[in-house]
Amino acid sequence: MESVSEPAVARSCVPSIVSGGMRAVLTAEDRVPIDAAHLPGSTPGGLAIVVAHGFTGALERPAVRRAAEIFAGTAGVGGVVTFSFRGHGRSGGRSTVGDREVLDLDAAVRWARRLGHPAVASVGFSMGGSVVLRHAGRKPAHEGAHVDAVVSVSAPARWYYRGTAPMRRVHWAITQPVGRMVSRGLLHTRIHDKDWDPVPVAPVEAVRSIAPTPLLVVHGDRDGYFPLDHPLSLADAAGGAAELWIEPGFGHAENAAAPDLLRRIAGWTAERARPAGAPD
Template sequence: MESVSESRAERSCVPPFAHGGRRAVLLTEDGVRIDAAYAPGGTADGFAVVVAHGFTGALERPAVRRAAEIFGQVDGVGGVVTFSFRGHGRSGGRSTVGDREVLDLDAAVRWARRAGHRRVVSVGFSMGGSVVLRHAGRTTAHEGAHVDAVISVSSPARWYYRGTAPMRRVHWAITRPAGRLLSRGLLGTRIHDRDWNPVPVPPVEAVPFIRPTPLLLVHGDQDGYFPLDHPLSLAEAAGDAAELWIEPGFGHAENAAPEELLRRIAAWAAARVP
């Protein structure tokens, strides 16, 4: 998978809008069409939440819709943007499993600002959690694509982790032709068939550069994909710039996130982007 420069601006193929829900197709810097949706929240002048789903997710998946619904009900949230990463759902292209997906998030954040939101918070789950960290940790921000707070849930700290059975299955799906075929047929996820070239900056090396943007790291003590050394490594690399929540009984990403946790996440953002 070839990496791309992270210093150019995004484009959108939809006009600006101000009020009401909307479905749109966004165009990334490298020309991939991204399926996106906007839903207004309960606070007219509030901040926008941009939700970055996990691997094999999509904006139409029940867990993503549920998270977006809950976020939109929290005081301070003015709107919620959901989108499907490349290679997922109705979006074009093929998944690069966290590399070029930074460009997809760029397009979604810029769209949220076109909706009239002066403040935007990115919330990512699993693969999406790694993307929001790398996106916010870039040394050069794209015009209109910066975020005002970052929340990463169930993110890996480093690449190529195979220490758990679920992650060994994920790597099989990504690296083997049969795995990619199965992912496309059963999960609707189209995965790129080339290796990263160059290897993108891992999340643990990106988080020190997120400062002074507020950063929340959330991880479950029952996460079957990434054990606790991942969030602990991220928190150590971020230093006192990050807040870390280790959630008792929580498993992995949006599919396992309880409503109470999702509400607390949105309330944390509301307290930091008033």
């Protein structure tokens, strides 16, 4: 699926999403403008967490803002970068539903490094969870876009899954003209109308190449989109290199993530993420 750029929606001089934050328009490798924000953390000089939201999310959505604020308040976190994937929110382009979104994450990670953070971790939810896995699994990583730890929350293990009613609705929204119209009008998500060509590497294949970068896979036992065989497949494919949390009572992605879970995720990244070459 090739991405088609649209006129930039983001602007560099707009109010910050939170007090003390910074807003910017980043440029993905294929020239799509990406709306991004940086929130200072509780530990100056600490790592940055880059948040990759789920499908139909955006950096200004309440669940993403809540996650960013909780991450920023965790000891060891020096800042949080949120951004809107292409086709979402104020970013340009159209969504390729997890394909070229890797380039958007690339731009956000590079920005975090330019801001001076000594280490950068990516935390992705649902579609964003698949993107952080594919991004971390690329070898070699693009210059300045490598991450020092990865957390994938509520992510699919494989593409084209239609085994649950919510996922059948998602596929309708993506593949049908009326569905794309509804997504644009009601969900403010602009979706590309072309099929993937070529089909991107599936998350279950990407995880095989992430080690030795620390990897955490998080999934809820009440996830209505992807059943537990998805996180189990991801952990198995990682060959023991991934830590797996199956969370009792947790539903799906950032909208369902409780503050305690978000704090534990941030604490895990602060403990595990170290710059390449740093002592253990």
